[in-house]
Amino acid sequence: MTARPPSRDPRPGFVPATFLPGSRRAGIPPAPAGPRGVRPAPRPEEDERARLLRGAHHDPHALLGAHPTAGGIAIRALRPHARSVTVVAEGLRAALLPEGDGFFAGLLPIGDVPAYRLHVVYEDAEVETEDPYRFLPALGELDLHLIGEGRHEELWRALGAVPMTHQGVAGTRFTVWAPNALGVRVAGDFNYWDGTAHPMRSLGATGVWELFVPGLGEGELYKFDLTRPDGSHTLRADPMARRTEAPPATASVVHASHHVWRDGAWMARRGARPVHTAPFSVYEVHLPSWRPGLGYRQLADQLPAYVADLGFTHVELLPVAEHPFGGSWGYQVTGFYAPTARLGTPDDFKYLVDALHRAGIGVLVDWVPAHFPRDDWALAEFDGRPLYEPADPLRAAHPDWGTLEFDYGRKEVRNFLVANAVYWCEEYHVDGLRVDAVASMLYLDYSRGPGQWSPNERGGRENLDAVAFLQEMNATVYRRCPGVVTVAEESTAWDGVTRATHHEGPGGFGGLGFGLKWNMGWMHDSLEYMAREPVHRKYHHGTMTFAMVYAYSENYVLPISHDEVVHGKRSLVSKMPGDWWQQRADHRAFLGFMWAHPGKQLLFMGQEFAQGAEWSEGHGPDWWLLDPSYAAEADHRGVRDLVRDLNAVYRATPALWERDTRPDGFSWVVGDAAEDNVLAFLRFADDGPPLLAVSNFSPVVRHAYRLGVPGGHAVWEECLNTDAVRYGGGGVADPDPLKARPVRQHGQPASVELTLPPLATVWLRPV
Template identity: 50%
Template sequence: MKPHLPEEERNPQLPARAQPPLQRRASHHHRQFEVMGAHPDGNGTAFTVWAPNARNVGVIGSFNQWNCQPLHRLDDGSGRWGGFIAGARPGQCYKYRIQDMHGHWMDKADPYAFRMEHPPGTASQIWDLSHEWGDQEWMRTRWQRQAHDQPMSIYEVHLGSWQREEDGRFLNYRDIAQRLATHCQNLGFTHVELMPIAEHPFYGSWGYQLTGYFAPTSRYGTPQDLMVFVDTLHQRGIGVILDWVPSHFPSDPHALARFDGTALYEHEDPRLGFHPEWNSLIFNYGRYEVRDFLISNALFWLEKYHFDGLRVDAVASMLYLDYGRRHGEWIPNAHGGNQNHDAVRFLQDLNTTVYAQFPDVHMIAEESTAWPAVSRPVHHGGLGFGMKWNMGWMNDTLRYVSRPHIFRHWHGDDIRFSAVYAFDENFILPLSHDEVVYGKGSLLGRQPGDEWQRFAGLRNLFGLMWGHPGKKLLFMGGEFGQLAEWHHEGTLHWHLWARPYHAGIARWVSDLNAAYRRLPALHVHDFDGQGFSWLPCERHEPTVLTFLRRAGPADAQVVVICNLTPEPRHALKVAMPAPGTWHEVLNSDAAVYGGSGVGNLGRVQATPHGLGGWPASAVVTVPPLGTVILCNETIQTIAPNQGEAHARQ
């Protein structure tokens, strides 16, 4: 394991806890949205577009009956074209008409448009982004709320399939905001993460094939409606993270592909510029105009929409030149390797720039390989992200819990290995949308056994996840044990809440979030090994996990015990960090969650009889497929019905 770094060395972009951040403006080239695109004033609209290899460029729109009005090439050598068109007003549609060097004319949407036509329309719209925000208190205290030693429990949402109108129509951003804020407050989530909402022509891409990088999808309303969405959640104490896609873009002819007749945003050579897995194009990160476009886009969402962080999609596909390619389909770098040095530079510049302007946000990498130092500072050789999804934990854990119970005895490494590297990066534990699609089944459906065992197994999975070091992320539907895997064309099966077992899952998630937020031991050292230790048992139990979570010396300590088989463990002697009374603050087998009621009568007594080098030990009853969380201080009751769990002999 790597040595543990102090907080400021692990991520110096984080603000000091003693004072709020001072936001600094980046240099103008990282704020292209201020000059590029369409900017209306009282008399008309100024248009600016980058098309360095075009022969002619003009604007067509509803304000000129779609007759082309020419733009002029700016004389600053930038390759930009610009002009002012009187009478062009906010809300009106337009496109750029571009003649390439061979004389061919193309109609292109504006890469910097603030709004796009509702699909299947592809035109851009002039738009004014003014909005009166009401989230000043959230923004003033965000640096405290989002510090790495604070709890972070993320609810991942696809807006089009979370809820809809009764007739199947999409809800407006504003309507979703009220419902979603109430739902997250009731269940105790600290953040919402939105799957991509920048405009995308194909709804079935889930937003990962973007054509309008600066335009929120009009499926759910206007840009101001989205601002109200974020504003509402902030005023209800909930952060909002945006899933952001700088790794690839679709080849739709109206969008970025061969924008001026040449490979402007992508590479000319398909071995560099085409992604075979996703049938999409890859940005040319070696071109500074492309880097400026993407970094400006990141700053745009954080500034104009007050998002609290960006989850950067498919980072691994950016870092490796041979990602998803067979031999002969890629070009090695100058040193003969498969690392994409231009992408590394872009990611480092991206994170450095974002944290310089917004030190209180989160930059999160979805990175699925062993690339080192993803969430370490750039000046230490890292990529500069604040956090990284722990895909290894996810894969190992889901593989383990999908096994029949009788076979788990021989696969303990799957469930324990994550502790070996848990603090090499600043990890988020993700149970995301990717784990409940394409025939994988739902989280509940992966559990083996009969109906009772499947629900107990899902509660056990969540108990282990919330006890394990790392911030938490759960995709919508998991919080109440949706039976079917997710599909974007429907909505969550909300009627399941009327069934006791499903309601029990929701109560368990709510109580886990309450404990996670209330007990510093469960979140202060999520990224630091001093907050975690394995605890030995008197007899070796490969299917029982017992570990300690701790915070500061004045804070309560927490012991988490997970039984991964359907047989209860009676009189299990477990090492404890200190003698005294340990309160059973949570038990997944309590009747209120749908459990069988096996437990410890609310407490266990640790005696000064050492075990395995620890100063004390206790005899504990661990329920079947159950998680027990013990705390050595009396705290306000987290779950009022915990007294229903008793020691059944």
């Protein structure tokens, strides 16, 4: 902890400072006893003093601290409200002379600058502390060069608050990028939120300000007091803070990690198989509401076990970066480098990730580089002028969310975001970033009417700066973090979202470089189909087959996310038509279809047990529906059992994931049986048996339904049936394995005849 102005009475009988007679310190000649040994120091220009006092000086170290001069060493300190300031060193105790306005200075008749401390007396107490202005800059030239170039891939190690030992003294280095500020000061609990005594120095043309404050350590609250170009002040949270106060409090917190990772085995193997050719089944979670009231460490005791039991390969966490308004679910971020303090400390979040990894579960986090809120203590006009946002107010304002967009054309802003992506992967060991609202970044006219946007330099509507940023982010993450996957939530037909950045497409752009993309078209089409009464589905059969027209244009995830089960959209099961039995049957049949369809799967919490109510961040899933004492427990526990079995069969069946991104991994058996509401297709593996998936989206049993199958497999058996009694279904099934007959059907050399249960999906594989 730093020395701070105390609140207790000074010691009785305190004696004014003196030189200690008889000092023989090298370079320090003996000085006469008493304050007569200190002479007035050369006084700086009044304008210099005034600028320092109003927080508008770019180089406070030129006025404060120790400086050789004619006649000795001049030492000056700025300690508002102090009664006296004394320089203390080995063999030296010299009282500085008051200069007014909190300045104390003196010319000491010594030859060299000593390693001194300041003894400060206040009206009611006294403290002894190191002088921050006797230290050289604690940020290196290479760091400054990389920041200036916008290429510092470990920016969090250079900017923000970093506890460290500097010139043999423990303290905290504060650095902040604020190129438009006239001056910057550090304010916090340690100086009663008055930064007058802690002005920072500007480190050249980079726009970075720095101050090493000795004695400060972990847990200290702080903000930056910036003097705007118009001379006014603004108190801002640190954009690079690794820890924050819990909202609604907004201070940044000095942090150093002490977590010892135990996921070495996971990290060593996670990149062994490309995600495109591996099982990838995702459980999407809003941490604050999954089990309301639990923090990161309590979640670590429950979430990994639950997800592992259901067989998901990954969890995806709605944004965990700090955000002021909980109702935004984390999608309006103010602390891009800090896990939300609502649930614990940064090390607590690492503990949760560690626990998930040790349970064999990958961790994706939602990442939001598309916009940020306008809170006047955060990033908006950070140093008095647009900095993180574009200067054009029309261009800066996000038309949908009342937020501000980032200026992707500014190299320092791009660096802030690229380094942030790397930070979550390296510091928190996350296995993937799902990038939110990519479409809003890519188009200059996104949600803007005529006259509200300007074309790019090519005359088009593409945001070329955003394209370059996304390419740089993806390329950097994939280069630095083996095994990590980036996933785009991109809702348009932008060409090449998951194409490599060096491969140019028809639009003249390189690929964006994402690993996967959410298939929003599949989601909208399939939910629209499922919401219709079965009698009408035959007229909309194409909405369930259309996704295969473009299925291999990108590497897709099939998302049933939080966005589809909130704000009046109803839960997944409640979207289905008919009575409760039909709704649950449709729900199960749809999940069976989804897990068999090409593409990875994502399911939001609560939908794995057919929760009837739509999601609310205020209370989370209705876990009571799974209570054994609940009369209709089979309704919900049965669906959860189905999800567990879907994941188990899926993970054990390479045909369902090995060729996910290749056309030769899929073949329609029957895709045009609109009158029957039946869809049937085959999935293939590189080295393993195929899988036949059949969905009957009509409420009638279809007997003796003949389907073509590949030759060479004499017997086929059910490996999953969503109508099974244990899932809450009616139990319609073929009792025995099905013998393939050499009867050509649907372009296949053989065929099987089976019974299709109503509103159900059946998976079959050869014995």
